[in-house]
Amino acid sequence: MRQPILFFLLVVVICNTGCSSTEKKGEQLYTTYCAGCHGAGMEGTNAGPALYHPDWKHGSSLEEIEQSIANGIQGTTMIGWDKVLNEEQIRDLANYIKKSQKLPPSEKNAIKTEYINTSKYRLKIEKIVDEGLQTPWGIEFINSDSALISEKPGSMKWLINGNLDNNEIKGLPETHLTSSTGGFMDIAFDPDYKNNKWIYLSYSHTNDDIKNKDALALTKIVRGQIIDNIWTNQQTLFEVPDSLMVIRGNRWGCRFLFDREGYLYFSIGDMGKAMDSQQTNKATGKVFRINPDGSIPKDNPFVDVNGALPQTYSIGNRNVQGIAQHPETGEIWATEHGPRGGDELNILHKGANYGWPVITYGINYDGTVITDKTHQEGMEQPIVQWTPSIAVCPAEFCVSPLFPNWKNNLLVGALAFQEIRRLEIENDSITEQELMIKGMGRIRDFKFGPNGALYVLTNDPDCVLRIVPETE
Numbered sequence: 424m425r426q427p428i429l430f431f432l433l434v435v436v437i438c439n440t441g442c443s444s445t446e447k448k449g450e451q452l453y454t455t456y457c458a459g460c461h462g463a464g465m466e467g468t469n470a471g472p473a474l475y476h477p478d479w480k481h482g483s484s485l486e487e488i489e490q491s492i493a494n495g496i497q498g499t500t501m502i503g504w505d506k507v508l509n510e511e512q513i514r515d516l517a518n519y520i521k522k523s524q525k526l527p528p529s530e531k532n533a534i535k536t537e538y539i540n541t542s543k544y545r546l547k548i549e550k551i552v553d554e555g556l557q558t559p560w561g562i563e564f565i566n567s568d569s570a571l572i573s574e575k576p577g578s579m580k581w582l583i584n585g586n587l588d589n590n591e592i593k594g595l596p597e598t599h600l601t602s603s604t605g606g607f608m609d610i611a612f613d614p615d616y617k618n619n620k621w622i623y624l625s626y627s628h629t630n631d632d633i634k635n636k637d638a639l640a641l642t643k644i645v646r647g648q649i650i651d652n653i654w655t656n657q658q659t660l661f662e663v664p665d666s667l668m669v670i671r672g673n674r675w676g677c678r679f680l681f682d683r684e685g686y687l688y689f690s691i692g693d694m695g696k697a698m699d700s701q702q703t704n705k706a707t708g709k710v711f712r713i714n715p716d717g718s719i720p721k722d723n724p725f726v727d728v729n730g731a732l733p734q735t736y737s738i739g740n741r742n743v744q745g746i747a748q749h750p751e752t753g754e755i756w757a758t759e760h761g762p763r764g765g766d767e768l769n770i771l772h773k774g775a776n777y778g779w780p781v782i783t784y785g786i787n788y789d790g791t792v793i794t795d796k797t798h799q800e801g802m803e804q805p806i807v808q809w810t811p812s813i814a815v816c817p818a819e820f821c822v823s824p825l826f827p828n829w830k831n832n833l834l835v836g837a838l839a840f841q842e843i844r845r846l847e848i849e850n851d852s853i854t855e856q857e858l859m860i861k862g863m864g865r866i867r868d869f870k871f872g873p874n875g876a877l878y879v880l881t882n883d884p885d886c887v888l889r890i891v892p893e894t895e
Contacts (some may be wrong), residue, residue: 449519452512454862456504459496459814459839459883465523468883470603470839470865471500474520481887483524488517495789502788503761507811533661538893541845543828543858546894548863552887555587556580559880559887560867561609565616567873571649572880572887573624580665581647582670582887588614594654595689599627601636603630604692608642609868611679611687613715618834620648623660625677625689630665639668639780641706642675642691646715660717661689661734663706670692672707673774675761678817680746683753686712686720688771690757691740692754697780697793700739703731708779710757711741724774739777739802746771746819754851756806756836758818761785762793764810768818768835770851778802784810807846807853815838825891829839836866843869843879863888868885 425540454463460471467473475714481491492513497501504513537548557599558575566569570582577598582586598606606629623646631638644661645653678711681687693700693708700708703725703755711734712723724729730786745758755771769777782796784805798804821829833846841862847855864881872878879888 436510441621446519446522448512449515449517449522452508452516453572455518455840456508456811459837459865460500460842460864461863462883463841465520468865470883475524475807481782483521485517485521489518492517498787503790506790537863539860543845544826546859547891547893548860549889550886551585551889552582552587553884555589556885556887558606558867558882559885560607560791561611561869562868562887563610563612563878564870564878566871570870570872571612571622571778572611572876573607575608576600576627577607579607579610579654585889587887589654590628592652594633594656596624596628596654596657597633599629599633599638599640601638602627602671602675604673604675605640605675608675608677609679609689611681613646614681614685616893621646622649622652623679623687625679628662629668630803637670639665639673640671641668641694642677644677644689644713644717646808658717659713660687663732664770666705669696669707672696674742676743678744678746678757680748680755681715681757682748683716687715687735688712688746690740690743690746692760693740693779697741700741700779701776701781703728703738704734704790706732707741708738708742709735710737710740710746722773736773737771737775737777738881739779739781741779745835747833749848750820752821754818755781756818756833758815759805760814761789761808761810761812763788764812766812766815767805767810768846768853769805772803776802778861784808785812807856812839813837813842814865816866819869819871819888821871823871823875823877826877832879834869836869838865838882839866841865860890 425434461474465475477634493505495501506836535550539546559572560575561573563571571857572580600606608625611623623645628643629638629640641663645659646655647805648659672694676690676692677689688799690710695709699705717734742760743757757769757771759767762785765783782799814837816838819834821832836843843860845857846853865883867880867882869879875889
């Protein structure tokens with residue numbers, strides 16, 4: 424079993440020269456731990472309420488803010504941070520939030536172009552789309568001129584020559600939107616799209632009323648074609664019966680990958696049913712592999728297991744949010760959300776068990792223990808685990824001619840920590856991890872376009888960023 428390399432994020436809390444003030448420390452702590460949910464300017468997001476307002480439901484005094492940070496707020500998604508931050512850090516953070524009430528919300532999001540120095544390049548970051556999107560989820564390029572973007576509420580939009588086409592794509596399937604993580608998720612183009620025009624879509628689905636919060640639901644995989652801006656010829660590739668669906672589930676997945684051999688990989692999260700991730704007859708907490716038409720590859724690991732879902736490729740996956748194939752080794756790498764702590768980067772092996780929830784490096788959101796085990800025979804260890812959780816999301820290997828110094832490096836993005844990191848790999852181990860971009864929004868997806876630029880989808884704010892070396 425491989426021992427994990429532990430990367431506890433070294434935020435610059437011990438500040439660089441000139442950054443020693445309490446206010447600066449508080450600002451850095453806010454950007455690292457709070458901005459992902461509450462917004463860069465405390466304006467609030469879909470994941471958390473605004474912190475810039477006169478009406479504080481849980482107290483606006485310095486002591487009350489410190490208490491809320493340390494202990495969390497019962498009945499909300501606000502967890503306690505006293506196990507992550509020490510008393511001084513909590514005090515600095517509370518001071519920063521309190522003092523910021525006198526300031527207008529940040530106008531950082533209005534900036535169209537920024538430059539960031541990294542160890543390999545000075546990056547030029549252009550905000551090419553900053554309005555017209557609704558929680559963009561997945562982006563895929565057809566050619567150097569056109570890309571398709573999926574949006575969580577159940578829509579898609581074309582990005583043409585760097586501009587958003589707001590013409591409606593009609594005929595798309597309805598999606599079950601009663602969960603904070605449901606809706607349209609990833610999209611992919613068929614490897615032979617030029618000839619067959621197939622587009623693959625994952626979304627939260629129910630056979631009941633889509634507005635019924637207590638409806639049985641699960642992730643569904645379909646493909647269709649967009650002809651004259653109409654979604655048509657839809658085919659179902661993966662759908663479970665109601666008996667395998669979940670009521671009021673969360674963590675739907677879903678990320679796509681077509682590998683070199685033409686197999687389609689997709690993930691479904693544990694939907695809040697943790698132990699079902701270990702059951703091969705359940706669809707939650709897994710990675711699946713199918714042929715493009717939905718048929719089952721004959722060498723899938725559970726094809727001959729009585730009662731198992733034959734599409735299953737791996738089990739014990741809490742919520743895989745990024746999948747990428749190494750350009751040289753062909754290995755499939757996947758990022759996975761942990762609970763409170765224990766985000767993972769894994770190499771997916773056929774039939775492997777990734778342990779959730781029998782083993783984990785995380786704890787429950789309320790601070791209680793899930794398990795005292797981080798290892799067990801027959802269960803895989805992560806290549807990297809992140810504690811605190813950065814909410815690791817997309818993953819993409821770099822083969823772009825614009826970034827030769829990043830060749831075969833793995834880029835990963837993070838939602839809560841609003842980051843893009845570059846990971847150097849040697850012999851299936853991470854030898855270097857560079858935090859390159861932070862605080863520009865929740866990083867939902869990114870792809871290298873045919874022109875070599877990196878295109879990034881962010882949530883809160885909902886934008887498309889284009890990243891190139893300054894010397895492009």
